Amino acid sequence: MQGEKNMRKNFELYKNIGVHTITSIFTVDKGVVKVLLVKRKNEPFKDMWALVGGAVYNNELLREGALREIKEKTGLEGVKIYESGIFDKLDRSPIMRMIAVTYVGIVDINKVNVLSETINTEDASWVPIDKVKRLAYDHNDILLKALDTLKELIVSTDILKGLFPNGFTIPEVQKTYEAILGKEFDRRNFRKKLLSLRLITDTGKEILFEGKRPAKLYKFDKRKENKSVF
Amino acid sequence: MQGEKNMRKNFELYKNIGVHTITSIFTVDKGVVKVLLVKRKNEPFKDMWALVGGAVYNNELLREGALREIKEKTGLEGVKIYESGIFDKLDRSPIMRMIAVTYVGIVDINKVNVLSETINTEDASWVPIDKVKRLAYDHNDILLKALDTLKELIVSTDILKGLFPNGFTIPEVQKTYEAILGKEFDRRNFRKKLLSLRLITDTGKEILFEGKRPAKLYKFDKRKENKSVF
DNA sequence: TTGACAAGTGTATAAAATACACATATAATG
DNA sequence: CATTATATGTGTATTTTATACACTTGTCAA
Numbered sequence: 001m002q003g004e005k006n007m008r009k010n011f012e013l014y015k016n017i018g019v020h021t022i023t024s025i026f027t028v029d030k031g032v033v034k035v036l037l038v039k040r041k042n043e044p045f046k047d048m049w050a051l052v053g054g055a056v057y058n059n060e061l062l063r064e065g066a067l068r069e070i071k072e073k074t075g076l077e078g079v080k081i082y083e084s085g086i087f088d089k090l091d092r093s094p095i096m097r098m099i100a101v102t103y104v105g106i107v108d109i110n111k112v113n114v115l116s117e118t119i120n121t122e123d124a125s126w127v128p129i130d131k132v133k134r135l136a137y138d139h140n141d142i143l144l145k146a147l148d149t150l151k152e153l154i155v156s157t158d159i160l161k162g163l164f165p166n167g168f169t170i171p172e173v174q175k176t177y178e179a180i181l182g183k184e185f186d187r188r189n190f191r192k193k194l195l196s197l198r199l200i201t202d203t204g205k206e207i208l209f210e211g212k213r214p215a216k217l218y219k220f221d222k223r224k225e226n227k228s229v230f
Numbered sequence: 231m232q233g234e235k236n237m238r239k240n241f242e243l244y245k246n247i248g249v250h251t252i253t254s255i256f257t258v259d260k261g262v263v264k265v266l267l268v269k270r271k272n273e274p275f276k277d278m279w280a281l282v283g284g285a286v287y288n289n290e291l292l293r294e295g296a297l298r299e300i301k302e303k304t305g306l307e308g309v310k311i312y313e314s315g316i317f318d319k320l321d322r323s324p325i326m327r328m329i330a331v332t333y334v335g336i337v338d339i340n341k342v343n344v345l346s347e348t349i350n351t352e353d354a355s356w357v358p359i360d361k362v363k364r365l366a367y368d369h370n371d372i373l374l375k376a377l378d379t380l381k382e383l384i385v386s387t388d389i390l391k392g393l394f395p396n397g398f399t400i401p402e403v404q405k406t407y408e409a410i411l412g413k414e415f416d417r418r419n420f421r422k423k424l425l426s427l428r429l430i431t432d433t434g435k436e437i438l439f440e441g442k443r444p445a446k447l448y449k450f451d452k453r454k455e456n457k458s459v460f
Numbered sequence: 461t462t463g464a465c466a467a468g469t470g471t472a473t474a475a476a477a478t479a480c481a482c483a484t485a486t487a488a489t490g
Numbered sequence: 491c492a493t494t495a496t497a498t499g500t501g502t503a504t505t506t507t508a509t510a511c512a513c514t515t516g517t518c519a520a
Contacts, residue, residue, distance in 0.1 A: 016288055019247045019329065058246055058327045062318045083316065086331055088292045097288045099249065101316055101329075171467070188469070189509065196507095212466045213516040401498070418500070419478065426476095443485035443498040 018096055021066035022053035022139065023081055023103040024146030025074075027111075027126060028163065028176045034126040035143060036115075037135070038073045041123075044094050045136030049127075051143060053100070066103050075118030080162050081105040084149040085142075092138045100137075104146045104153065106163050154180055158199070161220050167203055169215035170194060248326055251296035252283035252369065253311055253333040254376030255304075257341075257356060258393065258406045264356040265373060266345075267365070268303045271353075274324050275366030279357075281373065283330070296333050305348030310392050311335040314372075314379040322368045330367075334376045334383065336393050384410055388429070391450050397433055399445035400424060 025036040037049040052073050056065035063081065070076050081103040088099040115124055132143065153159040160176060174190045194200065201221050206214040255266040267279040282303050286295035293311065300306050311333040318329040345354055362373065383389040390406060404420045424430065431451050436444040 017247075017249045017286065019249065056247065059320070061320065062316065062329065086292065086313065086316065090289070090291065099292065099331075169467085186510070187467085188511085191468085192470095193508085208517075209466080210518080212464095212518080213468075215467060399498090416479075417498085418480085421499080422501095423477085438486075439497080440487075442487080442496055445498060 016096060018093070018098040019056045019062070020053055020098055020100045021056055021062055021069060021103060022051050022087075022100045022142050023066050023070055023079075023105060024051055024084070024143055024150075025070065025076070025079060026104070026106045026129075026146075026150060026180075027109045028106075028179050029109045029126065031175050031179050033129050033147075033179050035129055035132065035146075036074060036076075036124065037127050037132070038124045039122065040136055048136040049125075049133070050136035051139045051146075053102075056101075062101050063103070066101075070105075073119075074115055074124050076107065076111060076115065079105040079107055080159070082149065082153055082157070082159065085145050087138055087142055087145075089138060100142065102142050102146065104149045106150065106159060108163055108165055151181055158220065164220075167205070167207075167217045167219040169207060169217060171215055246326060248323070248328040249286045249292070250283055250328055250330045251286055251292055251299060251333060252281050252317075252330045252372050253296050253300055253309075253335060254281055254314070254373055254380075255300065255306070255309060256334070256336045256359075256376075256380060256410075257339045258336075258409050259339045259356065261405050261409050263359045263377075263409050265359055265362065265376075266304060266306075266354065267357050267362070268354045269352065270366055278366040279355075279363070280366035281369045281376075283332075286331075292331050293333070296331075300335075303349075304345055304354050306337065306341060306345065309335040309337055310389070312379065312383055312387070312389065315375050317368055317372055317375075319368060330372065332372050332376060334379045336380065336389055338393055338395055381411055388450065394450070397435070397437075397447045397449040399437055399447060401445055 027034050027036070036052060038052055040046055040048050040050050052070050053066065054069045054073075056062055060068065066081055067077075067079065070079055070081075082105070084102040084104045086099060086101055090097060092098060092100070109126075129143070129147065132140070134140065135143070150159075154177065160173065163176065164172070170191050171187070173194065174185055174187065177190075178184050199221055200218045203217045203219055205217040207217050208214045257264050257266070266282060268282055270276055270278050270280050282300050283296065284299045284303075286292055290298065296311055297307075297309065300309055300311075312335070314332040314334045316329060316331055320327060322328060322330070339356075345356075359373070359377065362370070364370065365373070380389075384407060390403065393406065394402070400421050401417070403424065404415055404417065407420075408414050429451055430448045433447045433449055435447040437447050438444045
C-alpha cells in the first residue's frame with residue numbers, strides 16, 4: 001500500500017516529535033481572574049513570559065510531567081489539573097516538531113505566598129488575563145483555549161473546590177463565577193440555585209469583610225465529591 | 231535546580247516518545263451502534279482487531295495523520311473527526327513509550343460499500359459495540375472514552391449531519407439518539423424539541439419503509455452549520 | 461444616631477421539560 | 491374489498507426550572 005512506503009520514508013522524522021505539557025494555572029483575586037506566568041531563562045523565546053510547562057520525560061505520565069514542571073518552576077504542589085487540549089501546529093516551536101498537551105488548574109490566591117517564598121518574583125507572576133501580552137510559543141492560543149475549558153469546568157465539575165480550601169461565602173462563589181464567565185447573576189437566584197444542588201453545607205460560622213454585614217460560611221459537602229455545580 | 235539535572239538525564243528517553251493517532255469510527259445501522267475495526271497485520275498484537283490509527287509523521291498535523299491512516303486502512307475519505315482524549319500509560323505499547331491522541335467520527339452506513347470495494351472484509355469490519363472483544367493495545371479503553379465523547383458530541387454539536395447526507399426522517403434521528411445515548415425519548419416531545427431548534431427543514435418529500443405510513447423527509451438547514459442539536 | 465455598604469430573604473411570572481392518547485397512511489392477509 | 495398490523499403524525503395539560511424583582515438586616519465609620 002502507498003502509505004507503507006511513506007511510513008518508512010518518514011520514520012526518522014517521526015522519531016523526532018517532541019512532547020511538552022503546558023498548564024494554565026488560574027486564580028481569582030478580588031474578582032479578577034489571573035493566570036500564572038513564568039519568565040523563560042533559555043532560548044527559544046528567552047526572557048519572554050510563558051505558561052508553565054516543559055518537556056515530558058520518557059518515564060513519567062503526561063500529567064506527572066505537568067505537575068513536576070509546575071513544582072520546579074513555581075513551587076506549587078498539589079494542584080488539581082484537568083485536560084484542556086492539544087496543540088500541534090508544525091511551526092509552533094522554532095527548534096523542532098513539538099506537540100503540547102495542555103492542562104488547566106485553579107488555586108487559592110493565598111498560595112501566592114508559597115510562590116514568593118520559593119521563587120523570585122522576577123521569574124513568576126500572577127497576571128490578570130486581560131493584561132497578558134505576547135507570550136512565548138503559541139501560549140496565547142493555549143491560554144484562550146484554557147479559559148474556554150475553565151468556563152466549561154466550573155459549570156460541570158467541582159473544580160472550584162480547589163479555590164476554597166477553608167470554606168467560602170455564597171457571594172464569594174458568585175463573584176468567582178461572574179469573573180470567570182464574564183457575566184452577572186441575580187444574587188437571590190444564584191443563592192437559590194447553589195443551595196438547591198445540596199452540594200454545600202452551612203458551617204454555622206460567619207465571616208466578616210471590612211465593616212459589612214457578616215456572610216455565612218459554607219463548605220463543599222465531602223460526600224458528593226464529583227458532582228457538577230451548575 | 232534539581233529538575234534541570236533530571237531533564238538532562240532523561241533527555242535521550244524523552245526523544246523516544248512516539249505519537250500515534252487512534253480514531254473510533256462509528257455508524258448506526260438499524261438502531262445498532264457499530265464501530266469500525268481493522269485486523270493488525272504486524273507485531274505487536276498481530277492478527278488482533280484494533281481501532282484505526284498509527285504513527286504520525288513529522289511533517290503532518292495530528293488530524294492529518296489520523297485521516298491518512300483512516301484512508302490507508304479502510305478507504306474512507308472525508309470523515310469529520312473530533313478530538314476525544316489522550317492515552318499515555320507507560321506500558322500501553324510493548325515496544326516503546328507511545329502516546330495516543332484519539333479521535334471520534336461517525337459516518338453513513340452506506341459508506342460500508344466503499345469499504346468493501348477497496349478493502350478485504352477480512353481486514354476491516356463494522357462491529358456492534360456490545361460485541362467488541364479484546365482489542366490490541368489499550369484500544370478497549372480508548373473505545374469506551376470515544377463512546378463517552380460521542381454521547382457528548384451528539385447533544386452539543388451537529389456531528390450527526392455526517393450520518394445523514396441524503397436527508398433523514400425524525401424517527402430515524404430519534405432512533406440514532408436512542409441507540410447512542412442508550413435511553414428512549416417520547417416521540418411527540420422529541421419531534422417538538424428538534425423542530426423548535428429550527429436547525430432542520432422539511433423537504434416536502436416523504437420516504438417509505440416496508441408497508442408503514444410514510445415519514446416526512448427533513449434535511450439540516452445549511453445556514454446553521456455549527457449550532458448544537460440538543 | 462446616622463449613613464454607607466454588602467448580606468440576607470420570598471414570591472410572582474415565564475419558559476422549558478415532561479406526561480400522556482388517539483387518528484392516519486401503507487402493505488399484507490384473508 | 492375489508493381487516494389487521496405497524497409505525498408515523500399530532501395537541502394539550504401539568505410539572506419543573508429559570509427568571510425577574512424590592513425591601514430588611516448587620517457591621518463599621520463618621
